[in-house]
Amino acid sequence: MIECTQGEHHVELRYRHDVIRIESWGRDAIRVRAGRHRIAEEDHGALGTPPLREAMTLDALPEGTEATIGLGAISVRAVLDPGSGNPRLMLSFLRDGREILTEAAEHFWWPGPRSISRGPDGSQIRQSFVSDPSERLYGLGQHSHGRLDLKGLVVDLIQRNGEVSIPFLLSSRGYGLLWNNPAVGRVELAADRTRWTGHGTEQIDYWLCLAPTPAGILGSYADAVGHAPQLPEWATGFWQSRLRYTSQEEILQVARRYRDEGLPLSVIVTDFLHWPAMGDYCFDPEEYPDPDGMLRELEAMGTRLMVSVWPTVSPHSRNVEEMRAKGLLVATEAGVEYHQEFKDKGMDRPLPVSFYDPTNPAARSYLWQRIVEGYYDLGVRLWWLDACEPELSPGHPGNLSFYSGQGLAVSNTYPREHARAFWEGMTDRGERHTVLLCRSAWAGSARYGVAVWSGDIAPTWQALRAQIPAGMSIGIAGIPWWTSDIGGFHGGDPADPDYQELFIRWFEFGTFCPLFRLHGHREPREAVGAVSPGGPNEIWSYGPQAHRIAADHIRMRERLRPYIDSVMDQASATGLPAMRALLVDFPQDPRCWSVEDQFLLGPDLLVCPITEPGARQRQIYLPDGAQWRDPVDGAVYDGGTTITLPAPLERIPVLIRQGSELEI
Missing domain, CATH: 2.60.40.1760 (glycosyl hydrolase (family 31))
Structure with missing residues (x-):
């Protein structure tokens, strides 16, 4: 009984x-x-x-x-x-x-x-x-x-x-x-x-x-x-990144050109290898001789610097012996405490590297103190937490032993606990806002200021199509701050007209994502294991037509930012995702439970990306329960209907819920 x-x-x-x-x-x-x-x-x-x-x-x-x-x-x-x-x-x-x-x-x-x-x-x-x-x-x-x-x-x-x-x-x-x-x-x-x-x-x-x-x-x-915190207003602007900027002067040159073209640049990113060795948590003085001066000039242009911090520690790092002695690295059930291979600066070949253990409060505290000494005290406030799955090689978490438990039992929390180290550190310093760009997350990550991007994806139309349900799905799973690498990550030739079309369509899609960010490892790419910067990835790298269209969309994003800011505030307050499936707002409409290639950005903006090469129009389903206005010609359409709208290369179809005061 x-x-x-x-x-x-x-x-x-x-x-x-x-x-x-x-x-x-x-x-x-x-x-x-x-x-x-x-x-x-x-x-x-x-x-x-x-x-x-x-x-x-x-x-x-x-x-x-x-x-x-x-x-x-x-x-x-x-x-x-x-x-x-x-x-x-x-x-x-x-x-x-x-x-x-x-x-x-x-x-x-x-x-x-x-x-x-x-x-x-x-x-x-x-x-x-x-x-x-x-x-x-x-x-x-x-x-x-x-x-x-x-x-x-x-x-x-x-x-x-x-x-x-x-x-x-x-x-x-x-x-x-x-x-x-x-x-x-x-x-x-x-x-x-x-x-x-x-x-x-x-x-x-x-x-x-x-x-x-x-x-x-x-x-x-x-x-x-846990709710996502309030997203700061600067974060809804345009973010610029590429595989690697090799010096502070290169970063400044890019930021100055955006300024000279009259295009607002909210964030520019210095990716991996800006350090002397992975796990040093500081700038390489040969490439960044005056980081304080760089940050001051960027600030004067209205641009913030985001710094990439990996959870991996190189055998060449100045911190590795202390971290090993204090038990701050992820342990293993068998073998030594190495979990991945990576070719860092000063290496003639890839060598084994370790992951630190963010499930250990002492390890989180140690990492943050090194971050303060190497970056925070210079004025850096934005953090890119790359490879935070963690990216194991081989990918067998069963051999890991964490402070919080055995690898199979707890390893999915790794990205959340890594983000927690930065959230706790920033909060203890009295910072009002924390924005962490992460490649992974687990339930509850949003409360630590986590923004997720969709990882190292291919530069293909298929990958672009997959981003739409991916962004809606992670919003349903509790992450309202989301983005993808515009143009994909693994390749793409900026001089190829076919790729330029894909880039334009992806840029248009990115304009209406919660976060608006350009990143990628463009051709010519280096050999596997090398440390060169990859090809150019600024909007002027893709030819005059793509440059013009991208610039127009950066200006469009600026006009949309007050609305997007309000959507982000709603996400923080209510838990509703910013980029959301039609079923969230229109559950009474059976068709809205099956639409996978359109999404709502907030309650009033219906976004219909172009995901096929050569397409210059597309069919759109309008959710029942509202009327929808085309901002191009002012035409108003009833919900519950399917229409076809033109989609010239310079724009994708976007409709506004009738009654909204939003203009594009």
Whole structure:
């Protein structure tokens, strides 16, 4: 029989060795934890203090075969299902008496809906839910598969370059679920069920919200894991970057040209190899003889410098021996503390490098102190946290041993904890704003000022198409600050007319992304393992036509910035993503749940990128529930209709919600 124990904000269920704790955890939301024998209180997930706690009710049958837990409009039904002679405890989740989500047994005998086991390969957990074939599923971070609706996919829960694992799903059935476990694993989104798996861990932990609308679910999710802070106004301007600027004079020359052309430049980036050795956390004095003077001149032009900081430490670094002696590097279960190969300055070939351990508070503190000495005291305030997955080679986190736990169990939190080091450091220094450009994230990263870009992607039309659902998906997963490398990263010849067309279309798309940033490793590229700067990547590098169109879009972005600033403020306050799928604002329109190649920037701007070479028009679906105005000719169209608009090379179709005062 089910043994039930009730507290003010939780109910605990026990059957045999299994224990399940169901807790009130925010608006329309609960947290469910399941373990063997007991619930471990220590966890490394994304849920801190509950944002809101409501009293729970318990109604249990005397014979112990069923119990109902109530929380406002939400209820949880626990039933001791007899199976075929091997009973198991089954949960169903309801809102206003309607079943929204229910557990699914994997087999009539064993296992049931959840499994916690230990075998020769270590511990493993599994949790299964029923899923209807018509259910649509969204989120899970950012991936390159080009899909918005994830139904039918198997998605690895692991951090990789360009694959950002944030285990939050939004369902068309009216729930949002955060798999609150940073273990390496996978989620299988099959026609009949959804199954979550985690390795190296022994406790099931998930947060579930049952709210009437997607906006309500996303707001409650942000309450639970942390809202993004307010984005500073300068950050919505144009950012310039390339593979590598080789000196402070080169940076200044680029910034001066933007100024001389009358084009506002908010940020310019110095990427990797600006240091003497990786892990020194300072400028190379031969390339940056007067960084203080460089920063003053940039500031006078209205431009901020962003500095790339990698979590890797070279064997040539002046800090490596101290970090090793103090236990600040990621340890290994077998072998020495090296996790990647990299050709740094002073190396005639790639050598092994180490990652520091940001799950260790002492390591975060040590890193920040070196950052203060090498950059902050000079005036640097913007940080690019590259390769923060971490980018392992080989990519086997099972051999890692972190301060917070074994690699399989906790490694997905690495990018979040790395960002935390900078957030805590900046906050302790009294800084009002922290903006961290990161290549990866986990649930809760947004609260540390994390902006994600989509990684080292290809310079192809296919990659451009994939950016649209990628940006919408990571917004659903809780990251409102997002961008991609305009033009892709791995190559692209600025002198090639075909590539110039792709660059123009990508630049137009980037104009309407939450962050507007040009980056890439252009041709001529160097040989693998070399340290040269790559080809040019400024807007004037792509010929006169691309230069003119890009300049016009920088000016357009300036006109849009007051609106984008307001959208970012809304994202911070409400948890709604800035770049969002149509279903967020128009859930009542069934078509909006399937549109993958258009997005909303805030509530009033419908963006329809061009993602095919040679296209000069495109078909657009207008969400039902509003009218839409074409800013080019003022024509107004009814929602719920499909139209075709011209798309000359110099612009992509963008429509404004009728009634908005926005102008482009």
